[in-house]
Amino acid sequence: MTTSTRGTARVPAVLVLEDGRTFRGRAYGAVGETFGEAVFSTGMTGYQETLTDPSYDRQIVVATAPQIGNTGWNDEDDESGRIWVSGYVVRDPARVPSNWRAKRSLDDELERQGVVGISGIDTRALTRHLRERGSMRAGIFSGTALDGASEAELLQRVQAQPQMKGASLYEEVATKEAYVVPAVGEKRFTVAAIDLGIKGMTPHRMAERGIEVHVLPATATADDVYAVEPDGVFFSNGPGDPATADGPVALMTAVLERKTPLFGICFGNQILGRALGFGTYKLKYGHRGINQPVQDRTTGKVEVTAHNHGFAVDAPLDKVSETKFGRAEVSHVCLNDNVVEGLQLLDQPAFSVQYHPEAAAGPHDAAYLFDRFVSLMEGQRA
């Protein structure tokens, strides 16, 4: 493997937040300029999965873990075909990556994919700022993008960018063509998975359970879904504001009307919320990391889970709701802040979670949810 000697380490860079606060550091990855919503992630490991998670489209991710890049970049852990974050903010990048699977350094991979980053930032101070003021628009500038530009000009450019609230991004990141992930071992079920920005590990977790997964574009119709004769339908994670996802909400409504077993993750949970008639709202600074405590209220068990969400479903925690698909309840809740982390219908086979049972990266406590989906499909057959 190679180590980075590209020499961007000394190129000055600046991070400008929309409220005017700036942080000066050095270029990391590509030199240039980029814009996005600044959000922080607390994962101590798994930066490769984070950077390639399509749900991070148009976000500048701040790593709270002070050292990033130690294990380099490998050819196995990507969650999609490319890096999706619009920028990356780190404190202390590894000078010499070291891992038996590493093929190149993170710095080189960011540069290869044209992703503008910044290092040498006091990410602790930045995270405290974002926690206090909330996630906000930001820009990273280095090289000619920085030369001669005043801070006021850079700030103006940041403030001219679109907000994450109201952003419709899932069609941009989803596959344009349907494809099949074959079952591992004997095929037991067929699932139609609507790709709204799906992570590669998700169909893999289903395939491991004997499911043949037909991944369909975000624009799939109910006819496309039922053409694969699915035992169950899955709605994936994805970027942007769920309030914009009217197409997927209509498709899910059609699936619920037919009472086909249904499972949703993250964006998929927000879409189930909307299909049931609940609202969604933007969290102040979101949940991003791999150590968030969630309680499964159906069993009382607490699990440590992986999260990446900036929006949440507004559903009552303390009562069963009457919806147009029968009774629904909040099945999971985050113990840090009581945010809704899961929904389930009581009169038909449908449920979803706001967090990431596929755990890429992250703890495997929530893997049972894929088994729950299998049980629903088994139940429907019986």
Ligand SMILES: NC(=O)CC[C@H](N)C(=O)O
């Ligand atoms: N990972 C996801 O699916 C995120 C869903 C949505 N974009 C949010 O930020 O809440």
